[in-house]
Amino acid sequence: xxxxxxxxxxxxxxxxxxxxxxxxxxxxxxxxxxxxxxxxxxxxxxxxxxxxxxxxxxxxxxxxxxxxxxxxxxxxxxxxxxxxxxxxxxxxxxxxxxxxxxxxxxxxxxxxxxxxxxxxxxxxxxxxxxxxxxxxxxxxxxxxxxxxxxxxxxxxxxxxxxxxxxxxxxxxxxxxxxxxxxxxxxxxxxxxxxxxxxxxxxxxxxxxxxxxxxxxxxxxxxxxxxxxxxxxxxxxxxxxxxxxxxxxxxxxxxxxxxxxxxxxxxxxxxxxxxxxxxxxxxxxxxxxxxxxxxxxxxxxxxxxxxxxxxxxxxxxxxxxxxxxxxxxxxxxxxxxxxxxxxxxxxxxxxxxxxxxxxxxxxxxxxxxxxxxxxxxxxxxxxxxxxxxxxxxxxxxxxxxxxxxxxxxxxxxxxxxxxxxxxxxxxxxxxxxxxxxxxxxxxxxxxxx
Amino acid sequence: xxxxxxxxxxxxxxxxxxxxxxxxxxxxxxxxxxxxxxxxxxxxxxxxxxxxxxxxxxxxxxxxxxxxxxxxxxxxxxxxxxxxxxxxxxxxxxxxxxxxxxxxxxxxxxxxxxxxxxxxxxxxxxxxxxxxxxxxxxxxxxxxxxxxxxxxx
Numbered sequence: 001x002x003x004x005x006x007x008x009x010x011x012x013x014x015x016x017x018x019x020x021x022x023x024x025x026x027x028x029x030x031x032x033x034x035x036x037x038x039x040x041x042x043x044x045x046x047x048x049x050x051x052x053x054x055x056x057x058x059x060x061x062x063x064x065x066x067x068x069x070x071x072x073x074x075x076x077x078x079x080x081x082x083x084x085x086x087x088x089x090x091x092x093x094x095x096x097x098x099x100x101x102x103x104x105x106x107x108x109x110x111x112x113x114x115x116x117x118x119x120x121x122x123x124x125x126x127x128x129x130x131x132x133x134x135x136x137x138x139x140x141x142x143x144x145x146x147x148x149x150x151x152x153x154x155x156x157x158x159x160x161x162x163x164x165x166x167x168x169x170x171x172x173x174x175x176x177x178x179x180x181x182x183x184x185x186x187x188x189x190x191x192x193x194x195x196x197x198x199x200x201x202x203x204x205x206x207x208x209x210x211x212x213x214x215x216x217x218x219x220x221x222x223x224x225x226x227x228x229x230x231x232x233x234x235x236x237x238x239x240x241x242x243x244x245x246x247x248x249x250x251x252x253x254x255x256x257x258x259x260x261x262x263x264x265x266x267x268x269x270x271x272x273x274x275x276x277x278x279x280x281x282x283x284x285x286x287x288x289x290x291x292x293x294x295x296x297x298x299x300x301x302x303x304x305x306x307x308x309x310x311x312x313x314x315x316x317x318x319x320x321x322x323x324x325x326x327x328x329x330x331x332x333x334x335x336x337x338x339x340x341x342x343x344x345x346x347x348x349x350x351x352x353x354x355x356x357x358x359x360x361x362x363x364x365x366x367x368x369x370x371x372x373x374x375x376x377x378x379x380x381x382x383x384x385x386x387x388x389x390x391x392x393x394x395x396x397x398x399x400x401x402x403x404x405x406x407x408x409x410x411x412x413x414x415x416x417x418x419x420x421x422x423x424x425x426x427x428x429x430x431x432x433x434x435x436x437x438x439x440x441x442x443x444x445x446x447x448x
Numbered sequence: 449x450x451x452x453x454x455x456x457x458x459x460x461x462x463x464x465x466x467x468x469x470x471x472x473x474x475x476x477x478x479x480x481x482x483x484x485x486x487x488x489x490x491x492x493x494x495x496x497x498x499x500x501x502x503x504x505x506x507x508x509x510x511x512x513x514x515x516x517x518x519x520x521x522x523x524x525x526x527x528x529x530x531x532x533x534x535x536x537x538x539x540x541x542x543x544x545x546x547x548x549x550x551x552x553x554x555x556x557x558x559x560x561x562x563x564x565x566x567x568x569x570x571x572x573x574x575x576x577x578x579x580x581x582x583x584x585x586x587x588x589x590x591x592x593x594x595x596x597x598x599x600x601x
Contacts, residue, residue: 088517095521134516137509230520415508 012055022056022318026311034354041300044307044358051314065313066306069177069263070170074124074305076266077167078297080245081127083273087238090119091231094135103223105145105213110202112136113153117161117198121168121191122249125158125404126298133411142222147417149209151408152424156201156396156431158404163392164194166252166262170301171360171391175384176262178364179377183252183262189385193442197393197435204431240276244269301403308361316365324362325369336374337448340386343367344443347390348436352397352429360391382447389439397432399424454561454594455552455574455586461486462496462541469537471496482571484582485545492575492582494545501544505532552586553577565591 012018029047033040051057057065084090097115101107112132119128133154140147162169166176166186176186232238251258251265274293278286315321332338343363350359367383374380395402399409399421409419460478462471462485471483481498503511510516550569552561554576564572565588574584 086517091516091521134509134512137512138507138516138522141507141509225523227521227523233518233520411512414512 011058013053016054018056018318019320021054022051022314023320025050025054025056026315026320029311030354030358033358039300040355041303041307044304044311046307048307048310048314051310056314056318057310061313061317062310066309067174067177069261070173070309071302071305072261072263073167073173073177073266074170075297075302076248076263076268076270077124078127079270079293080241080248080266080273081123082293082296083237083270083277084241084245085131086234087241088231088233089238089241090131091135092228093119094132094139095226095228095231098139098223099226099228103139103143103215103220105143105215106206106210108139108143108223109150109153109205109210109213112139112150113157113198113202116154116157117164120158120161120404121164122245123167124298125162125169125402126407128161129154129158129404129408130411133408137411137415139223143215143219145213145215147412147415148419149205149213151412151417151419152209152427153202153205155402155405155408156205156428157198158408159392159396159402160194160198160201160435162404163389164191167266169392170305170357172388173262174357174360174364175388178368179380179384181381181384182255183249184256186388189381190388193389193439196442197438200434200438201431204434208427237277241273244273244276247272304357308358312358312361312365315362321362321365322369325366328366329370329373334373336379336382337444339370339374340382340443340448341440343383344386344390344439345436347387348394348397348432348439351391351394352401352432356391356395356402360387363387363391382443385447386439386443389443390436393432393435393439396435397425397429399428401432454558454590455584456590457584459484459585461582463487464493464540464542464545466541467537468501468539468541468544471541472498472501472537480571484548484573484585485541486582490581492548492551492573492580493542495548495571495573496541496544497546500546501533501536504536504544505529548573551575554583561586562591 012021025047029043032038032043048062052059052062093115094112097111098108101111112135116128116132119132133151136150136154137147140150159169163172164187166172166181166183172186175181176183248265248269251260251269252262254260255262255265270293274290278289281289312321328339328342332342347356347359347363364387367380367387370383371377371380374383395405399405399419405424409424412419460474460480460483462474462483464485464487466485475481475483475498483496485493485496487493507516507519507522510519550564550572552564552572552574554574556574561572565586570587572586573582574586575581576583
């Protein structure tokens with residue numbers, strides 16, 4: 001414990017050990033989050049508030065603990081998607097892709113998976129499945145085929161695609177923000193292996209479901225009769241949105257040259273799109289549009305992150321992270337390769353059962369704490385990729401492994417298709433393990 | 449003015465076992481979009497609403513509230529919609545009963561009824577608080593009738 005920490009210990013309520021107080025609050029908060037009995041944003045904010053009230057952190061430290069870059073990037077991208085979706089872009093792409101394969105059932109499954117993976121790489125994957133799954137249900141309804149294989153494939157595609165880039169999945173956003181790794185760093189390191197994993201996932205799905213899918217010619221004609229051009233409800237907004245999205249991605253790619261953080265790029269992009277969408281409109285319409293875009297942001301996720309950052313900083317300051325890092329190093333004997341592989345597999349298995357966001361929030365300072373043992377920050381790079389691949393892909397292992405899984409299951413339930421935990425696990429867990437085996441080989445041969 | 453002068457005590461109603469076809473014909477005859485459904489004791493089970501029938505004509509994906517905001521790109525014909533209607537004609541109305549958005553009681557003040565109707569409610573069931581029996585229905589038209597200046601006070 002540093003001198004600063006020691007002097008701070010006296011400020012903790014009843015003179016209790018900050019380490020014990022922070023650890024207890026942290027563990028209780030995580031257990032309540034895992035129980036799903038209370039909204040996770042409420043739990044995280046309560047935990048964070050209690051850490052301050054009992055004196056583990058003060059207000060200033062709590063504010064410094066919040067990673068505003070992560071929050072800004074998430075909010076900016078949420079706003080851009082909320083405005084863009086009004087144009088009908090996502091329906092257009094989904095219908096277009098279904099028609100490109102002549103409405104053949106396996107072709108549609110493959111194309112919808114590709115569309116979902118690509119959208120998930122550049123947008124939040126929960127938003128992606130919210131926009132694409134209803135179109136899938138509409139198409140499977142017309143084809144009169146069971147939607148389960150399609151939705152299952154989309155769950156995998158969203159989590160796999162989201163792993164490919166800095167902005168695709170919240171764990172990557174957090175890792176990027178904490179380490180300074182850029183959009184290009186993520187794309188160069190992760191996109192190649194993600195393409196391999198995507199293909200390796202689709203092959204078993206073809207043999208398990210794809211080759212048995214069948215639709216009559218008449219039902220396929222129904223889908224071919226869809227006019228995707230009529231899905232575009234606002235061509236002007238579509239052009240504006242595509243331009244802004246392209247510029248935002250260019251902004252991410254030029255981060256190293258411009259030194260402009262992704263959060264600034266995303267928030268500025270959202271502001272420009274709001275400006276373009278509202279320019280020349282009366283004040284009442286402007287208020288309605290802006291209010292709509294802002295209110296549809298996922299505030300639960302944002303507030304959850306806010307609370308988590310404070311909680312994790314609490315245990316970090318109290319010394320728990322250092323203890324955990326020491327424990328992991330002892331377990332792996334300080335062997336770098338073993339540590340990287342342990343992080344990959346540990347992250348994957350744990351993320352299959354627990355929310356990967358709090359897990360990654362805890363792992364980031366833990367990996368940073370191992371920095372002095374393994375040398376420079378650059379030397380830690382394989383550990384970050386191991387964490388990203390493990391935490392993001394591990395979410396595919398069970399129905400509760402990632403938010404996108406639960407969102408798809410919820411939509412499916414409302415449309416009459418039930419997703420059961422065990423039934424999903426039987427197919428999903430082995431597929432997830434395949435993706436981790438590939439990641440293992442990739443990290444080992446490329447980085448270790 | 450008392451509530452009994454606002455709501456109708458003589459109104460069409462359905463039994464849970466009535467068919468959708470019969471209910472729709474009654475709706476056409478009486479120019480109504482919602483009908484109350486009662487059990488054998490006269491207690492309100494819920495409402496049979498035309499919008500719920502229309503929902504069965506739509507792809508389920510549209511009802512999810514996300515992703516498919518319109519269906520301009522789908523080219524179904526009126527004939528296809530009629531085929532879907534034929535499929536549900538013999539279903540019992542109990543399959544389509546929904547909880548009423550609002551329920552009022554004989555003692556509900558007139559101004560509250562006006563507020564409900566102003567907020568867009570229509571064909572609101574009037575239920576006896578003690579017995580749960582359906583005793584009347586009130587619509588915007590019933591209110592207009594009650595407010596008619598030529599009607600004796």
